[in-house]
Amino acid sequence: xxxxxxxxxxxxxxxxxxxxxxxxxxxxxxxxxxxxxxxxxxxxxxxxxxxxxxxxxxxxxxxxxxxxxxxxxxxxxxxxxxxxxxxxxxxxxxxxxxxxxxxxxxxxxxxxxxxxxxxxxxxxxxxxxxxxxxxxxxxxxxxxxxxxxxxxxxxxxxxxxxxxxxxxxxxxxxxxxxxxxxxxxxxxxxxxxxxxxxxxxxxxxxxxxxxxxxxxxxxxxxxxxxxxxxxxxxxxxxxxxxxxxxxxxxxxxxxxxxxxxxxxxxxxxxxxxxxxxxxxxxxxxxxxxxxxxxxxxxxxxxxxxxxxxxxxxxxxxxxxxxxxxxxxxxxxxxxxxxxxxxxxxxxxxxxxxxxxxxxxxxxxxxxxxxxxxxxxxxxxxxxxxxxxxxxxxxxxxxxxxxxxxxxxxxxxxxxxxxxxxxxxxxxxxxxxxxxxxxxxxxxxxxxxxxxxxxxxx
Ligand SMILES: *[C@@H]1O[C@H](CO)[C@@H](O)[C@H](O)[C@H]1NC(C)=O
Ligand SMILES: *[C@@H]1O[C@H](CO)[C@@H](O)[C@H](O)[C@H]1NC(C)=O
Ligand SMILES: *[C@@H]1O[C@H](CO)[C@@H](O)[C@H](O)[C@H]1NC(C)=O
Numbered sequence: 001x002x003x004x005x006x007x008x009x010x011x012x013x014x015x016x017x018x019x020x021x022x023x024x025x026x027x028x029x030x031x032x033x034x035x036x037x038x039x040x041x042x043x044x045x046x047x048x049x050x051x052x053x054x055x056x057x058x059x060x061x062x063x064x065x066x067x068x069x070x071x072x073x074x075x076x077x078x079x080x081x082x083x084x085x086x087x088x089x090x091x092x093x094x095x096x097x098x099x100x101x102x103x104x105x106x107x108x109x110x111x112x113x114x115x116x117x118x119x120x121x122x123x124x125x126x127x128x129x130x131x132x133x134x135x136x137x138x139x140x141x142x143x144x145x146x147x148x149x150x151x152x153x154x155x156x157x158x159x160x161x162x163x164x165x166x167x168x169x170x171x172x173x174x175x176x177x178x179x180x181x182x183x184x185x186x187x188x189x190x191x192x193x194x195x196x197x198x199x200x201x202x203x204x205x206x207x208x209x210x211x212x213x214x215x216x217x218x219x220x221x222x223x224x225x226x227x228x229x230x231x232x233x234x235x236x237x238x239x240x241x242x243x244x245x246x247x248x249x250x251x252x253x254x255x256x257x258x259x260x261x262x263x264x265x266x267x268x269x270x271x272x273x274x275x276x277x278x279x280x281x282x283x284x285x286x287x288x289x290x291x292x293x294x295x296x297x298x299x300x301x302x303x304x305x306x307x308x309x310x311x312x313x314x315x316x317x318x319x320x321x322x323x324x325x326x327x328x329x330x331x332x333x334x335x336x337x338x339x340x341x342x343x344x345x346x347x348x349x350x351x352x353x354x355x356x357x358x359x360x361x362x363x364x365x366x367x368x369x370x371x372x373x374x375x376x377x378x379x380x381x382x383x384x385x386x387x388x389x390x391x392x393x394x395x396x397x398x399x400x401x402x403x404x405x406x407x408x409x410x411x412x413x414x415x416x417x418x419x420x421x422x423x424x425x426x427x428x429x430x431x432x433x434x435x436x437x438x439x440x441x442x443x444x445x446x447x448x449x450x451x452x453x454x455x456x457x
Contacts (some may be wrong), residue, residue, distance in 0.1 A: 040131050041069050045100045051401030057131055058162045060154040065131040069121040073113035083118035085163050086172040089179030095129050096121035097335040106436045115445050122159050124151045127338040147347035147360050153187035160195040170197035172448055176431055180204040188383040198389035198451040200428040202446045203401040206409045212397035215316050220349050319399030321426035324434035381412035391415035391447040393440055395425025418447055
């Protein structure tokens with residue numbers, strides 16, 4: 001067929017181009033890239049704005065080493081020991097930097113310290129600000145064997161326990177997107193909920209079966225997560241997020257609608273995967289060529305097929321954001337996106353397909369071994385203590401946190417959370433809106449203060 005001949009020609013051309021730029025082809029350079037932020041989040045983003053910031057490393061029960069930053073304001077005369085601690089939980093493909101990406105006046109990571117809070121910035125496993133694992137390397141397949149369920153039950157738990165031990169106080173929690181999935185799942189566990197003073201959930205998610213994000217729905221329909229060469233897709237997920245020039249291709253050009261992409265940037269993409277598979281021998285699979293032609297040359301086309309306008313990639317994923325400042329995209333892309341695991345994406349796709357808020361589904365047989373039952377156990381929102389104060393903000397244009405799904409979550413909670421609905425907000429506005437303080441964070445801070453900022457311990 002003409003298309004397959006054309007594809008072959010393009011692939012050979014791309015191979016030649018890529019070989020001539022060998023720097024793209026080693027896994028080491030990706031891993032080096034991911035660790036190239038000397039000095040961490042404090043030095044890079046927080047201290048330059050005049051805030052006090054300290055770096056902490058904590059260990060989860062399953063051996064991951066997470067970075068945690070403590071931020072306080074120099075303009076507030078603050079007795080740190082009496083300021084209420086707040087933990088910030090970023091979303092998928094983001095890290096703790098997400099809370100400092102907006103202008104200083106609109107970033108929650110700066111606003112909260114200015115209002116007298118003792119701010120702790122969480123970074124989940126696998127992100128650039130986490131510090132690996134006690135025994136596994138990032139190159140090990142097992143390093144990536146987790147989903148949001150481990151982020152909830154191990155990462156969040158470890159963060160809360162550490163902050164409680166440092167401050168002798170229960171902790172206010174703020175989550176965005178995946179940060180809210182983690183929170184809602186973790187709060188169903190009484191011993192974790194007991195560490196929390198109150199929670200603010202931005203674009204809260206527990207059910208995902210009504211998402212309207214066409215890009216995501218197309219990916220889900222392709223069942224990429226269910227095919228046998230999943231370890232290769234894991235590399236794909238990691239590398240896509242790691243390599244800065246692909247990053248710019250994959251997000252930047254589409255966010256800005258600037259389609260003047262260098263050809264080699266597009267064509268090198270499949271070969272990166274190919275060569276990286278060989279430098280990670282444990283992950284080599286037999287049908288690598290099939291993968292190349294089936295997925296790598298078509299994935300973007302497919303995901304953008306039909307009615308998704310990929311000239312505005314961000315909106316096609318997150319929904320139309322009312323207040324996103326696109327002239328700051330270059331700055332955002334210096335830090336985002338962060339890596340995540342393929343298993344995490346699979347788990348999210350399971351939620352979309354099945355409409356459940358449950359543990360990872362391994363398939364009936366393995367579920368029995370893992371959980372002692374054929375279906376994965378649900379996270380029962382009804383178990384979240386009624387006494388735990390919750391505030392939520394969600395948006396009418398949010399393609400990932402759909403209004404129907406948010407109401408489903410609300411209907412299962414024993415308590416009646418304070419809910420702020422912003423008609424014109426998309427998924428990213430909750431983090432990066434140019435009016436975030438006026439629209440959102442002021443309201444959230446009043447809620448936290450109304451919770452008494454009690455000094456329970
Ligand atoms: C990665 O970093 C290590 C140590 O900093 C260095 O020895 C190595 O040459 C780097 N590799 C690449 C491909 O940049
Ligand atoms: C698109 O990107 C190219 C290359 O990076 C740049 O020269 C050009 O000015 C950009 N165009 C717009 C409209 O931003
Ligand atoms: C958008 O970002 C640019 C560059 O940082 C800034 O100059 C401009 O004031 C911002 N616009 C708004 C509405 O915040």
